[in-house]
Amino acid sequence: GENVEQHPSTLSVQEGDSAVIKCTYSDSASNYFPWYKQELGKRPQLIIDIRSNVGEKKDQRIAVTLNKTAKHFSLHITETQPEDSAVYFCAAGYNTNAGKSTFGDGTTLTVKP
Amino acid sequence: NAGVTQTPKFQVLKTGQSMTLQCAQDMNHEYMSWYRQDPGMGLRLIHYSVGAGITDQGEVPNGYNVSRSTTEDFPLRLLSAAPSQTSVYFCASSYSSGRRELFFGEGSRLTVL
Numbered sequence: 001g002e003n004v005e006q007h008p009s010t011l012s013v014q015e016g017d018s019a020v021i022k023c024t025y026s027d028s029a030s031n032y033f034p035w036y037k038q039e040l041g042k043r044p045q046l047i048i049d050i051r052s053n054v055g056e057k058k059d060q061r062i063a064v065t066l067n068k069t070a071k072h073f074s075l076h077i078t079e080t081q082p083e084d085s086a087v088y089f090c091a092a093g094y095n096t097n098a099g100k101s102t103f104g105d106g107t108t109l110t111v112k113p
Numbered sequence: 114n115a116g117v118t119q120t121p122k123f124q125v126l127k128t129g130q131s132m133t134l135q136c137a138q139d140m141n142h143e144y145m146s147w148y149r150q151d152p153g154m155g156l157r158l159i160h161y162s163v164g165a166g167i168t169d170q171g172e173v174p175n176g177y178n179v180s181r182s183t184t185e186d187f188p189l190r191l192l193s194a195a196p197s198q199t200s201v202y203f204c205a206s207s208y209s210s211g212r213r214e215l216f217f218g219e220g221s222r223l224t225v226l
Binding site: 096 | 146148153155156157158161171172203209213214215217218219220
């Protein structure tokens with residue numbers, strides 16, 4: 001089955017700095033890569049996703065890059081704000097069944113004011 | 114439009130007891146799934162369903178049963194609770210085509226003594 005590794009497990013940045021979280025996956029057939037944000041005590045919520053036919057996707061301060069050859073993808077957050085503090089999860093799966101995605105172990109991001 | 118509704122939010126069980134976590138969605142999603150979240154281990158897939166009458170196992174199915182008699186409901190049954198099943202459980206749903214975003218319920222915190 002799919003194996004997703006996520007690094008780092010914790011990340012602390014100053015407000016205004018950039019944050020980068022990296023994930024690798026093992027199944028070359030995976031073609032759907034979402035990122036979820038989970039605030040303390042809340043449910044995970046999708047912040048951005050990318051399909052394997054696209055190398056990069058951007059949404060305001062958030063961007064995701066995908067390298068299919070190396071089987072890794074990354075989340076980039078620019079101009080971080082305290083409200084970006086949360087746990088971020090990457091996942092890998094199939095476009096035909098997002099409900100079967102395999103998640104990474106999560107990265108706890110802390111943005112210091 | 115309530116989204117994904119899980120009950121109960123909190124439950125304490127004794128070892129060997131059985132119980133059912135309820136999950137209902139009102140978005141007419143074909144896919145539904147159950148995840149458990151343990152500290153430092155991300156979200157692990159227990160069982161999933163691609164439609165009424167169809168279920169399949171995820172990464173960690175042992176000790177759990179599911180059924181999907183309607184599109185809206187996807188209950189998770191713990192047959193004989195064990196302390197290792199102490200966790201936060203999330204139900205999620207998504208469309209089978211178009212947008213693949215997983216919509217999560219608020220979670221159910223289960224403690225097995």
